[in-house]
Structure formats: C-alpha cells, structure tokens
Amino acid sequence: MAPVELENSSTVSGDASGVSSTGNLNPPPKKKRNLPGMPDPGAEVIALSPKTLMATNRFVCEICNKGFQRDQNLQLHRRGHNLPWKLRQRSAKDAVRKKVYVCPVSACVHHDPSRALGDLTGIKKHFCRKHGEKKYKCDKCSKKYAVHSDWKAHSKICGTKEYRCDCGTLFSRKDSFITHRAFCDVLAEESAKNQTNKLYPQPELKSPPAAAAPLTPPNVSAETEPVKIASPSVRSSSESPNPLEVIMEEAPRTIGFNVSSSVISDDDRSGNNNCTPRTIGFNVTSSGLSGDHTSNNNNNNGIYAGLFSSSTSSPSLYASSTPSTSLFAPPSSSMEPISLCLSTNPSLYVGPTTIQDPHPPPHFLTPLSLPPPQPAMSATALLQKAAQMGSTGSGGSLLRGLGIVSSTSSSMELSSHDLGLGLLPPCSSGGSGGSGLKELMMGNSCVFGPKQTTLDFLGLGRAVGNGSSNPVGGGLSALLTSIGGGGGMDVFGTAGEFPGKDIGRSL
Amino acid sequence: MTRTGIISPTRFPSFKSQRCSGGDASFMEQLLLHCATAIDSNDAALAHQLLWVLNNIAPPDADSSTQRLTSAFVRALLSRAASKIPALFSTVFGNSFFQPPPADEIHRFSVVDLAGFIDLTPWHRFGFIAANEAIITAVEGYSTVHIVDLSLTHCMQIPTLIDAMASKLNTPPLLKLTVVSSPSSFPPLINISYEELGSKLVNFATTRNIEMQFTIIPSTYSDGFSSLLQHLRIYSTSYNEALVVNCHMMLRYIPDETLTPLSLRNVFLNQLRSLNPTIVTLIEEDADLTSENLVARVRSAFNYFWIPFDTTDTFVSEQRRLYEAEVIWKIENVVAKEGVERVERTETKGRWLERMRDNEFGGVRVSEEAVSELKAMLGEHAVGWGMKKDDDDESLVLTWKGHSVVFATVWVPI
Numbered sequence: 001m002a003p004v005e006l007e008n009s010s011t012v013s014g015d016a017s018g019v020s021s022t023g024n025l026n027p028p029p030k031k032k033r034n035l036p037g038m039p040d041p042g043a044e045v046i047a048l049s050p051k052t053l054m055a056t057n058r059f060v061c062e063i064c065n066k067g068f069q070r071d072q073n074l075q076l077h078r079r080g081h082n083l084p085w086k087l088r089q090r091s092a093k094d095a096v097r098k099k100v101y102v103c104p105v106s107a108c109v110h111h112d113p114s115r116a117l118g119d120l121t122g123i124k125k126h127f128c129r130k131h132g133e134k135k136y137k138c139d140k141c142s143k144k145y146a147v148h149s150d151w152k153a154h155s156k157i158c159g160t161k162e163y164r165c166d167c168g169t170l171f172s173r174k175d176s177f178i179t180h181r182a183f184c185d186v187l188a189e190e191s192a193k194n195q196t197n198k199l200y201p202q203p204e205l206k207s208p209p210a211a212a213a214p215l216t217p218p219n220v221s222a223e224t225e226p227v228k229i230a231s232p233s234v235r236s237s238s239e240s241p242n243p244l245e246v247i248m249e250e251a252p253r254t255i256g257f258n259v260s261s262s263v264i265s266d267d268d269r270s271g272n273n274n275c276t277p278r279t280i281g282f283n284v285t286s287s288g289l290s291g292d293h294t295s296n297n298n299n300n301n302g303i304y305a306g307l308f309s310s311s312t313s314s315p316s317l318y319a320s321s322t323p324s325t326s327l328f329a330p331p332s333s334s335m336e337p338i339s340l341c342l343s344t345n346p347s348l349y350v351g352p353t354t355i356q357d358p359h360p361p362p363h364f365l366t367p368l369s370l371p372p373p374q375p376a377m378s379a380t381a382l383l384q385k386a387a388q389m390g391s392t393g394s395g396g397s398l399l400r401g402l403g404i405v406s407s408t409s410s411s412m413e414l415s416s417h418d419l420g421l422g423l424l425p426p427c428s429s430g431g432s433g434g435s436g437l438k439e440l441m442m443g444n445s446c447v448f449g450p451k452q453t454t455l456d457f458l459g460l461g462r463a464v465g466n467g468s469s470n471p472v473g474g475g476l477s478a479l480l481t482s483i484g485g486g487g488g489m490d491v492f493g494t495a496g497e498f499p500g501k502d503i504g505r506s507l
Numbered sequence: 508m509t510r511t512g513i514i515s516p517t518r519f520p521s522f523k524s525q526r527c528s529g530g531d532a533s534f535m536e537q538l539l540l541h542c543a544t545a546i547d548s549n550d551a552a553l554a555h556q557l558l559w560v561l562n563n564i565a566p567p568d569a570d571s572s573t574q575r576l577t578s579a580f581v582r583a584l585l586s587r588a589a590s591k592i593p594a595l596f597s598t599v600f601g602n603s604f605f606q607p608p609p610a611d612e613i614h615r616f617s618v619v620d621l622a623g624f625i626d627l628t629p630w631h632r633f634g635f636i637a638a639n640e641a642i643i644t645a646v647e648g649y650s651t652v653h654i655v656d657l658s659l660t661h662c663m664q665i666p667t668l669i670d671a672m673a674s675k676l677n678t679p680p681l682l683k684l685t686v687v688s689s690p691s692s693f694p695p696l697i698n699i700s701y702e703e704l705g706s707k708l709v710n711f712a713t714t715r716n717i718e719m720q721f722t723i724i725p726s727t728y729s730d731g732f733s734s735l736l737q738h739l740r741i742y743s744t745s746y747n748e749a750l751v752v753n754c755h756m757m758l759r760y761i762p763d764e765t766l767t768p769l770s771l772r773n774v775f776l777n778q779l780r781s782l783n784p785t786i787v788t789l790i791e792e793d794a795d796l797t798s799e800n801l802v803a804r805v806r807s808a809f810n811y812f813w814i815p816f817d818t819t820d821t822f823v824s825e826q827r828r829l830y831e832a833e834v835i836w837k838i839e840n841v842v843a844k845e846g847v848e849r850v851e852r853t854e855t856k857g858r859w860l861e862r863m864r865d866n867e868f869g870g871v872r873v874s875e876e877a878v879s880e881l882k883a884m885l886g887e888h889a890v891g892w893g894m895k896k897d898d899d900d901e902s903l904v905l906t907w908k909g910h911s912v913v914f915a916t917v918w919v920p921i
Contacts, residue, residue, distance in 0.1 A: 173887060175636070175667045176626045182666030182711035183618040183704075191710045 634790030
C-alpha cells in the first residue's frame with residue numbers, strides 16, 4: 001500500500017517573502033516581480049521629495065485640481081468630466097513604462113536607483129518604517145509602529161494564543177513554552193525561594209559532598225560520577241531491593257513534605273557516591289519521616305537530596321492532611337494489574353486514510369528525482385563535459401556565464417595561496433600518479449609564482465590562456481582555466497536564473 | 508576556518524555565490540563522488556584537482572544551501588584525504604600546517620537555548636509528540652511510570668510529557684526518569700551536568716504536582732548500554748509499574764554489524780525485550796549511513812543532509828550557523844572517520860523495523876489525536892514540512908518536500 005502524504009497545505013509560508021534584502025513589499029499580484037537587486041533596466045526612476053512622497057493627494061485632476069491618493073481613483077474621477085474620448089486616453093508612453101521609486105534619504109540603501117522599489121506604496125512604507133517616526137503603539141504590548149497597516153496587523157495577533165514565560169520570552173506554541181519553562185532559570189529561582197523556608201537546616205543537607213543538591217552552586221557538580229562504568233551489582237548484594245519498592249509496599253503512605261529523609265544521606269556517605277547509579281529523589285514522599293525507613297532507604301540508589309517543597313502555587317498538596325489519595329492510591333486499593341490496553345483500545349487504531357497529496361515531491365534536486373543514474377562518468381569526462389557546456393553556452397550551469405573560454409589573460413589573476421581552504425592549485429610537477437594531469441597540461445611548465453603572477457588553474461602562465469584555440473585537449477584545460485579566471489563574471493550563470501533557494505520552494 | 512590553521516579564505520571576485528541553480532546539486536554530487544573515489548584509491552593528484560575545483564565553487568558561507576552543503580562535504584573529504592593520503596598533504600598545502608578541527612569544539616548550549624534550538628524545526632518535536640502520545644496512552648492506570656530516556660536531546664521531550672501526565676492521566680503516577688550519563692562525543696552538547704538538568708526537571712514536575720525521581724546510570728552507547736540493561740534487570744519493579752523505553756535518535760550510536768561482528772544493536776534490543784517493557788518508542792532518522800564503501804556513504808549522506816541545509820534558509824544567521832554546524836559535524840564524522848570514531852551509523856527505517864520484529868516487538872499505530880496534533884504542529888512551520896503514514900508498518904514519517912526525514916514508531920512486546 002502506498003504511503004499517503006499528508007502535506008502541510010497551509011498557505012502561510014515560514015519563508016516569508018520579505019526575506020529578500022530590498023524590503024520590497026509584494027506588489028499587486030499581476031505585476032511580474034523583479035528579482036532583488038535586478039530592477040528592470042527600462043524602468044523610469046522616480047525620485048520624490050519626502051513631502052511629495054508622503055503627500056496624500058499626489059494625483060491631481062487637471063480640470064478641477066482635485067487631488068487623489070491613487071492614480072486609479074484619479075482616472076475614475078476624470079471620466080466624470082465627460083472629456084472627448086481622445087483626450088481621455090492616457091498616452092501610450094505613460095501607460096507602458098514601469099516606474100520605480102527611490103528613497104529620498106541619501107544614506108539609505110534604497111536611494112540608489114539600482115535598488116529602487118517598484119511600488120509607490122512600498123517606498124512610502126519603507127520611508128516611514130526606516131526613517132519615520134513611530135506614531136502607532138500597541139496597547140497590549142509596548143511595540144510601536146510607523147506604518148498604520150503594520151500596527152493593525154500586529155494588533156490582530158498580539159496576545160492571542162501566546163504563551164509568556166516569566167522571563168519574558170513569548171511562545172506561539174504550547175509545547176515550546178512548556179519545554180522552555182521547565183528549564184528556565186526563573187522557575188528554579190522561584191523554587192529556591194520556597195524551599196529555604198521550609199526544610200531541614202542547610203548544614204545537614206550539605207554535608208554529603210555529593211549530595212547533588214541542585215540548588216547549591218554548580219561547583220558541586222564537580223562531584224560527578226566518574227566516567228568509568230561501574231557495575232551496580234557490586235553494591236546490590238548487600239542491600240535490599242529498591243527502596244522505593246519498600247515505600248510502595250508499606251502501608252499508609254503518609255505524605256509529608258517532599259523531602260526524602262535527608263538524614264539518611266549522612267549514613268550514605270560511606271563511599272556510596274561513586275560508581276553507582278545516582279538517584280536524585282526529589283519530592284519522594286518518604287514515608288521516611290518515620291525512623292524505620294531510614295535504613296531501608298539507604299540503599300544503593302544512594303543519594304537522596306529531596307530539597308524541594310512544593311511551589312507556592314500548591315502548598316496544600318503536601319500537607320499531610322490533604323487528601324493524599326489524589327496523588328497516591330494507598331497500596332491496597334485499585335492496584336490490580338492493568339493489562340496493557342494497547343491491543344484493545346480502539347483509539348490507537350487508525351483506519352486507512354486516503355488523503356490526497358497536494359504537493360508531489362518536487363524534482364528540483366536531480367539526484368533524487370532520477371533514480372536511474374546517469375551513466376557513471378569518469379572525473380575527466382565530467383570535467384570535459386562541464387567545459388563543453390561552458391564553451392557552448394547552452395544548458396549547463398557551472399560555466400555558463402563564462403561563455404568566453406579564452407578570457408583575457410589580464411583577468412586571470414590567481415593568487416597561488418588564498419583559495420578558500422588554502423589549497424594550492426594542482427601542478428603537474430607536484431602531482432604524483434596523476435595520469436590525466438600531464439595530458440591536460442598545455443605546456444610542461446609549472447609556475448608557482450608570487451601572487452602577482454598570472455596563473456591559471458594548472459599553474460601555468462599565460463601561454464595557456466587561449467585554451468579555446470585548442471578544442472581537443474583544450475576542453476578540460478579550458479574548463480580549468482575558466483574556473484580560475486573570469487574575473488567579474490558569474491560562475492554559475494547569467495542574470496535571469498533564479499537563485500537556488502527559490503527553486504527549492506516551488507512546490 | 509582559522510582554528511584549524513587553514514588560511515582564511517579570500518573571496519575570489521569572480522564567484523558570485525548566489526546564482527547556483529538546483530541543477531548544480533547534481534553536478535556537485537558528481538564531483539564529490541569522484542573526489543571520494545580518488546581518495547579511496549589514493550589518487551592524490553586527482554583528489555587534489557577535484558578538491559580545488561569544489562572548494563572554489565562551494566564557499567562555506569555561500570547564500571545557496573547547496574553550496575554550503577557541498578562545502579561541508581569538501582571539508583570532510585579534505586580531512587579524510589589529509590589523513591589517508593599523506594602524499595596529498597604536501598601537494599595540497601605546501602608548507603602550511605593542516606590539522607583536522609579538534610573534536611572538542613562542539614558548541615555547548617545552555618538548556619534554555621537547547622530548548623529553543625530543538626524547536627526551530629519539527630525535526631525533534633515530531634518524534635516527541637508521537638512518542639508522548641503513545642506513552643500517555645500506554646501508562647494510563649499505572650501508579651508508577653518508569654521512563655528510560657535514551658535521547659540525543661538531553662531530555663527535551665520530558666517537560667511536555669510531564670505536562671501531559673499531569674493533565675491527561677486520571678491519576679498522576681509517580682514518575683521515575685532514568686537516563687544514561689551524558690555522552691560528550693557528539694552534538695548537541697549542553698553546558699550543565701545531568702544532575703543539574705535532572706533537578707530542573709524534578710522541580711518542574713513538582714510545579715505540575717507530579718512526584719518524580721531522576722536517576723543517572725553510568726552507561727555508554729559503545730557497548731550497547733550494557734550497564735544500563737544490567738541495572739534494569741536487577742532493579743525490581745514496583746507493583747503496577749510501567750516500564751517505558753524512549754529511544755530518540757540514540758540507538759544509532761550503538762555499534763552495528765559494520766563495526767563489530769556481533770551486532771550490539773540486536774543484543775540491546777534482545778535484552779530490552781527480555782525486560783518486558785510496557786512500551787518502547789523508536790524515533791530515528793531515515794537514511795543509510797552505514798555503508799563501508801566510502802563512495803556509497805558519501806552519496807547517501809549527500810542525499811540526506813541536503814535536507815537540514817535546505818530547511819535553514821529561513822533562519823536568522825546565528826541560528827543557521829549553529830544548526831548547520833551540527834550537520835557539518837555529522838558529515839565529517841560520516842565521511843572522514845572510521846572505526847569507533849565513526850559514531851554516526853544511521854540506518855533506514857526498514858532496517859530498524861526488521862530489527863524490532865526480529866526481536867519480538869510488534870508495531871503499534873499512533874492515535875488519530877496524535878496525527879492531528881502532528882499536522883497542527885507542522886502547519887506552524889515552513890511549508891515544506893509534511894508527514895506520511897505508512898499503513899503497512901504503522902510508522903509515521905516526517906517529510907521535507909516529500910522526502911523522508913525522521914520516522915516515529917511505537918512497539919510492544921509480542
């Protein structure tokens with residue numbers, strides 16, 4: 001039976017479209033969105049002064065001088081003037097030419113025409129957000145916003161279904177909140193405050209050096225058990241079985257404070273802290289308030305350091321007068337072994353589901369989507385293929401943008417030592433057993449020079465620069481050359497290709 | 508990079524890193540595989556050539572996740588080559604001194620930070636939710652619940668389990684939590700001792716009115732947790748006590764047949780079965796990284812670890828750096844290490860299911876409520892996350908863009 005896909009069909013994308021660095025808002029859906037950093041070269045750049053930008057009525061009717069916020073509204077209004085149809089038409093030039101807007105603030109990244117934003121509303125909001133005053137304040141939290149719509153959007157979600165830890169962190173999911181809260185220091189501090197009031201005087205608790213008292217400063221943890229694995233059986237022979245079992249079996253389990261008999265830990269000192277499993281028996285209600293149990297409790301599960309009292313929220317729980325049955329059933333009652341219900345509990349069974357998979361696995365990553373692998377290619381063949389792809393300028397990826405294999409030698413600067421991991425360019429004289437390499441070299445010279453020497457990938461001089469003139473052997477060396485050279489050109493392709501991350505997201 | 512003594516990279520002006528299209532992944536994979544082959548056959552010159560090319564087309568801080576993924580592999584291959592092909596050493600680095608990055612540089616999280624970190628994606632939360640649901644259902648009615656938590660995440664599953672016990676069980680039981688001493692060999696690492704960790708958990712349980720005990724057993728994955736099992740054997744269970752063994756991405760560290768002839772994994776499962784646990788949960792990553800053949804292993808690893816790299820595209824840079832650092836560590840372990848040093852021996856879901864069945868465990872389906880909760884959780888993460896349910900084997904699988912990531916299974920003795 002084929003597995004059924006339950007794809008997350010939410011339209012809210014975790015990878016918000018605002019990731020791009022331009023801060024561009026989503027333009028009206030019909031317009032084609034420019035890639036960040038690559039505005040339409042034919043667009044008209046419009047620079048408005050701050051006053052004009054923020055003016056509410058930029059579009060003015062030439063007939064009656066009425067102002068409008070939007071061009072569409074102005075056009076609607078103009079119809080009402082009953083103009084002859086020829087005059088009503090907008091000029092072809094105006095309608096077609098795309099307008100982009102720059103931010104008036106000169107230090108701003110969007111002041112540069114190449115970083116202009118395509119949407120007037122967008123540039124207005126940007127200007128407000130970045131350079132404007134935050135006039136809108138959320139009344140639930142203290143966040144302030146310069147843009148009215150941002151403020152409204154926040155107010156909608158502020159305080160709804162959010163979990164806040166005492167330390168101030170907010171969570172949208174309950175389980176993240178709970179997990180955080182369990183480990184948050186704020187909780188520990190609260191309990192620390194509570195426990196000092198109620199329990200045994202400190203010296204007793206501290207005398208066992210490895211009491212693992214968690215509230216003592218962390219340097220206690222220097223007493224951690226040794227790394228070596230000890231066999232617990234060493235201790236078990238002389239001791240009675242699990243003290244907890246003893247507790248369980250004994251009749252009335254009075255519930256005292258959640259302190260196991262810390263007095264026993266003194267007895268425990270006799271070398272019991274090493275090499276044994278260490279139990280930190282917090283809030284074990286020891287029936288151990290009675291003296292009998294001390295010897296029983298003092299077993300190989302050695303170190304009891306029940307230091308915690310209840311939190312202030314429920315002090316009554318641990319008073320002996322509370323209905324202890326809420327925590328523990330006395331052993332005599334309701335102790336029938338409960339058969340494991342898994343096999344009979346219908347809720348555990350899930351009927352066959354037929355859920356359509358709305359998102360077939362994408363094929364963006366070719367290794368996974370081509371189960372019959374391409375014929376295994378030798379490394380040389382692979383590199384040659386890449387070179388061919390590069391030189392013909394078709395398909396391919398790595399070297400497409402280079403096109404011109406015989407890049408001018410002047411651009412083939414290649415420092416011999418600063419290549420990422422500090423790899424030196426391979427050189428035939430240094431290589432041993434590299435059978436393919438010698439064939440690939442155009443000349444037999446290998447030049448590792450000082451950094452100013454122009455080198456290509458093979459460590460050769462300029463003689464190899466015109467690799468494309470030798471189509472056969474030059475294929476691979478041309479490839480290698482062009483990888484090394486091509487200053488200023490994109491290795492991976494020309495403009496117009498989508499960045500890799502967009503590809504992966506086209507579900 | 509500087510910590511290894513490697514010269515810090517100087518950006519070569521011609522390589523604009525953000526234009527790598529999806530098809531390049533295949534190309535990079537081919538180069539990596541050829542490089543692995545060259546290293547395996549001690550072909551220093553070819554390996555050098557390929558490493559050089561790869562290094563230039565895949566900068567470690569590229570915008571494209573494919574390039575960062577490839578860069579991690581280049582690092583790992585380089586590390587391997589430097590140790591396996593001494594001839595490569597001098598040709599590659601000339602006079603510079605190359606040291607593999609020391610293993611103790613794994614970042615140590617504070618527990619609060621780790622709690623946030625593991626929730627960045629559903630990678631762990633998926634298994635937590637599925638397992639907790641099954642556990643709660645299974646322990647209803649028991650007065651003591653003994654949970655053995657073998658988890659990569661240092662008990663991060665436990666707070667929500669405690670909360671569920673407090674709110675969903677009719678009679679909250681005594682909770683005993685047993686863990687094994689903290690391994691420091693693989694990420695993620697925390698910066699406090701397990702004693703402190705345990706005390707925080709017990710403290711938290713108290714606030715939820717759950718009585719709890721926390722025990723640390725000195726035991727290690729490298730011998731299949733034999734001392735843990737021994738402890739569990741001699742430990743007498745109380746009347747009406749449930750034994751829950753929660754295995755969250757930890758069993759993969761137990762040596763398998765590719766490391767030791769005697770399969771410690773099977774031994775572990777066998778001994779576990781003889782304890783007659785109430786329920787066992789097994790959550791693991793669905794990939795095969797155990798092959799003894801380097802090239803096959805590189806291929807499997809590349810076709811799996813692209814996923815975590817892909818999911819981090821929406822993270823802020825610090826989160827991404829930490830997240831990817833963990834994956835980079837794993838890639839290096841899988842590719843560059845051998846023998847006992849290679850601890851990341853992930854097996855596929857199919858293989859684990861086979862082991863469980865061989866050791867007389869039967870699979871149990873997770874409830875509908877769990878499935879709904881999982882779907883709701885996935886809905887709050889990026890769009891690429893999904894899940895699938897395989898009726899044939901009662902497993903739940905977390906998927907990223909349709910590809911299997913993590914599987915979650917629940918078992919009872921049969």
